[in-house]
Amino acid sequence: IGDSADWDRETKSICPFCGVGCQVSLKSKGDRIVKVDGIDGPANEGRLCVKGRFGFDYIHHPHRLTVPLIRRDDAPAKGLNVDPGNLSTHFRKATWEEALEAAAAGLRGRGREVAGFGSAKCSNEEAYLFQKFIRQGFGHNNVDHCTRLCHASSVAALLENVGSGAVTATFNEIENADVAIVIGANPVENHPVAATYFKQFAKRGGKLIVMDPRGQALKRHAAHMVQFRPGADVALLNSIMHVIADEGLTDRQYIEAMTENWEAQKAHLEGFAPEKMTGLTGIDADTVRAVARTFAGAKAAMIFWGMGVSQHIHGTDNSRCLISLALMTGQVGRPGAGLHPLRGQNNVQGASDAGLIPMFLPDYASVLSEEVREKYAGLWGDEGGHGGEIVAEKGLTVTEILGAVHDDRIKAMYILGENPAMSDPDLDHARAALAKLDHLVVQDIFLTETANYADVILPASAFAEKAGTVTNTNRQVQMGRPAVPPPGEARQDWWIVTELAKRCGLDWRYTHPRDVFAEMKQVMPSLDNITWARLEDEGAVTYPSLSPEDPGQPIVFADGFPRAGGRARFTPADVIPPDETPDAEYPMILTTGRQLEHWHTGSMTRRATVLDAVEPEANCSLHPSTLRKLGVAPGGTVRLTTRRGSVTLLARMDRAVAPDMVFLPFAYVEAAANLLTNPALDPFGKIPEFKFSAVKVEAAEPI
Numbered sequence: 226i227g228d229s230a231d232w233d234r235e236t237k238s239i240c241p242f243c244g245v246g247c248q249v250s251l252k253s254k255g256d257r258i259v260k261v262d263g264i265d266g267p268a269n270e271g272r273l274c275v276k277g278r279f280g281f282d283y284i285h286h287p288h289r290l291t292v293p294l295i296r297r298d299d300a301p302a303k304g305l306n307v308d309p310g311n312l313s314t315h316f317r318k319a320t321w322e323e324a325l326e327a328a329a330a331g332l333r334g335r336g337r338e339v340a341g342f343g344s345a346k347c348s349n350e351e352a353y354l355f356q357k358f359i360r361q362g363f364g365h366n367n368v369d370h371c372t373r374l375c376h377a378s379s380v381a382a383l384l385e386n387v388g389s390g391a392v393t394a395t396f397n398e399i400e401n402a403d404v405a406i407v408i409g410a411n412p413v414e415n416h417p418v419a420a421t422y423f424k425q426f427a428k429r430g431g432k433l434i435v436m437d438p439r440g441q442a443l444k445r446h447a448a449h450m451v452q453f454r455p456g457a458d459v460a461l462l463n464s465i466m467h468v469i470a471d472e473g474l475t476d477r478q479y480i481e482a483m484t485e486n487w488e489a490q491k492a493h494l495e496g497f498a499p500e501k502m503t504g505l506t507g508i509d510a511d512t513v514r515a516v517a518r519t520f521a522g523a524k525a526a527m528i529f530w531g532m533g534v535s536q537h538i539h540g541t542d543n544s545r546c547l548i549s550l551a552l553m554t555g556q557v558g559r560p561g562a563g564l565h566p567l568r569g570q571n572n573v574q575g576a577s578d579a580g581l582i583p584m585f586l587p588d589y590a591s592v593l594s595e596e597v598r599e600k601y602a603g604l605w606g607d608e609g610g611h612g613g614e615i616v617a618e619k620g621l622t623v624t625e626i627l628g629a630v631h632d633d634r635i636k637a638m639y640i641l642g643e644n645p646a647m648s649d650p651d652l653d654h655a656r657a658a659l660a661k662l663d664h665l666v667v668q669d670i671f672l673t674e675t676a677n678y679a680d681v682i683l684p685a686s687a688f689a690e691k692a693g694t695v696t697n698t699n700r701q702v703q704m705g706r707p708a709v710p711p712p713g714e715a716r717q718d719w720w721i722v723t724e725l726a727k728r729c730g731l732d733w734r735y736t737h738p739r740d741v742f743a744e745m746k747q748v749m750p751s752l753d754n755i756t757w758a759r760l761e762d763e764g765a766v767t768y769p770s771l772s773p774e775d776p777g778q779p780i781v782f783a784d785g786f787p788r789a790g791g792r793a794r795f796t797p798a799d800v801i802p803p804d805e806t807p808d809a810e811y812p813m814i815l816t817t818g819r820q821l822e823h824w825h826t827g828s829m830t831r832r833a834t835v836l837d838a839v840e841p842e843a844n845c846s847l848h849p850s851t852l853r854k855l856g857v858a859p860g861g862t863v864r865l866t867t868r869r870g871s872v873t874l875l876a877r878m879d880r881a882v883a884p885d886m887v888f889l890p891f892a893y894v895e896a897a898a899n900l901l902t903n904p905a906l907d908p909f910g911k912i913p914e915f916k917f918s919a920v921k922v923e924a925a926e927p928i
């Protein structure tokens with residue numbers, strides 16, 4: 226991989242992995258990409274991490290789906306039992322016409338029995354088309370994607386209190402900060418190029434405050450490393466805010482001019498003296514005071530957070546606290562100041578903006594608003610299907626949809642580029658739902674675990690095989706370009722969605738993603754001044770862009786917030802314990818996450834030669850003292866068991882993990898983390914509590 230002499234074509238595109246959105250140069254020869262380099266994009270300035278630089282050859286893997294497939298009448302029962310090297314035991318090859326008709330036949334006319342999962346790995350145009358297909362084709366809002374599993378609670382809190390679900394400042398703004406909090410995030414592993422900016426910030430004297438129950442590489446650069454008890458986020462953040470309020474370190478002018486509900490917040494914080502919270506947080510009062518004074522003393526401070534904050538049943542409360550902390554110190558809307566939930570997938574921001582969520586149409590226009598629905602009836606009304614009418618009812622979320630399959634409310638699904646048979650909590654329950662469906666259409670590039678349950682499989686295109694825009698964590702809309710054709714008969718995703726929509730009665734006439742982008746601009750003010758031609762020319766434009774020449778605003782809300790009255794809001798948060806707490810039978814805490822080399826359910830990175838060579842085996846991390854107690858040597862085998870299931874895998878020794886915790890990456894099907902996780906949901910964001918389950922850990926026989 227990476228012989229620079231062996232290419233004859235160069236195409237600029239966007240890394241397909243994380244939300245940093247690094248711009249890449251794809252070097253190709255014939256139908257193959259042979260090398261990837263970083264180029265000067267606004268988020269990466271030429272930098273790439275190991276995934277971006279070496280993780281691309283999955284697109285040429287022999288397991289790529291290259292022809293449409295239909296489940297054989299005599300196929301064995303649905304389950305994880307298809308050999309990707311010998312699909313013919315379960316599926317037969319079909320023409321596109323035959324497969325599209327079979328896919329449509331199982332969806333057509335089924336109204337509310339149909340649900341759709343779109344993908345944060347697809348483009349903005351594909352996300353827009355997918356949500357439009359479900360809404361217009363079936364007359365309801367049962368359409369969602371994996372934001373439900375990552376930052377839905379952060380978005381809920383941001384929309385509630387700031388009026389916008391996106392970041393208020395790009396991560397690159399850390400260059401103008403003197404203090405930054407990184408909480409519940411491990412950027413060195415999960416947003417590696419963003420982490421390089423964080424390290425540079427610390428090296429030039431910026432004070433980094435890292436807060437996480439698990440240690441991490443950024444600790445080396447931190448002025449304060451606060452390794453608090455899992456699940457104690459609200460207690461810790463409220464105690465930090467208590468100190469700031471108690472010591473008069475708030476920005477009173479900012480609170481007065483820009484916010485509402487401060488008095489209620491201030492009164493609420495009185496009960497959170499750090500001494501009283503130490504039992505919950507594990508952090509002594511002196512440390513809390515030092516952190517509070519450092520943050521409140523900043524000239525400009527940013528707060529970054531990840532799924533350690535969002536993936537709890539109190540994830541929305543955690544984010545409310547972070548927003549309050551920024552507001553009470555006036556740290557929003559200035560250079561070097563802001564709120565930044567580090568978005569996970571490459572296009573989770575764009576897919577959410579494009580309306581791929583059950584409660585909002587594009588640009589977070591509520592499905593409950595009559596005015597909004599009338600607008601869409603006008604725009605979509607003459608295209609057939611349900612006449613453009615959108616039901617005034619929030620749809621079901623990812624996790625609720627699979628529950629509704631068990632209740633016989635949902636009977637048919639269309640899943641594009643998502644892998645709920647690996648990514649959803651309590652996998653036995655999720656997989657049983659997929660097996661129960663009357664009709665499942667899966668559109669993907671590989672035979673994912675989810676495709677094992679499909680009735681029809683539509684072979685799709687990888688990022689390097691298609692045109693389309695994506696939006697990164699910084700609100701930067703960027704142009705992805707095709708470098709090579711899809712393999713065999715695989716097709717671009719926008720084309721497949723369009724053809725399926727036509728066969729479900731919709732009069733769609735798109736001929737290129739740019740047609741879709743033009744339609745999106747009619748309903749998405751966030752795209753004002755951003756055109757397809759501009760993106761082709763400039764590569765990236767940050768929204769909001771104030772004029773056709775403006776590259777976009779890295780910082781927003783200097784003069785007010787997009788809420789009634791223009792003010793941001795304090796929403797006090799109470800301490801809510803995790804849904805299940807350790808007990809005699811399950812005495813430890815399980816937390817799940819990603820590793821540097823692997824991406825989500827592993828469907829791409831485990832088929833990338835270099836990445837799989839570096840991290841080939843399922844593993845979990847335990848503290849040395851825990852391994853000693855178990856009598857397991859590093860590299861030995863352990864069994865993890867929760868109330869939902871059990872997995873057996875290798876144990877690594879890791880001092881970053883607390884003695885009563887186990888960290889389990891979720892990319893490995895042979896020890897799927899989500900067999901163990903708790904499906905309990907945050908009531909606002911409907912996000913599962915992936916970051917906290919009670920678990921039993923035992924020594925096991927080698928696998």
Ligand code: SF4
Pocket residue numbers: 240241242243244245246247269272273274275276277278416417418419
């Ligand atoms: Fe790709 Fe993210 Fe790595 Fe950049 S930091 S190269 S976007 S995985």
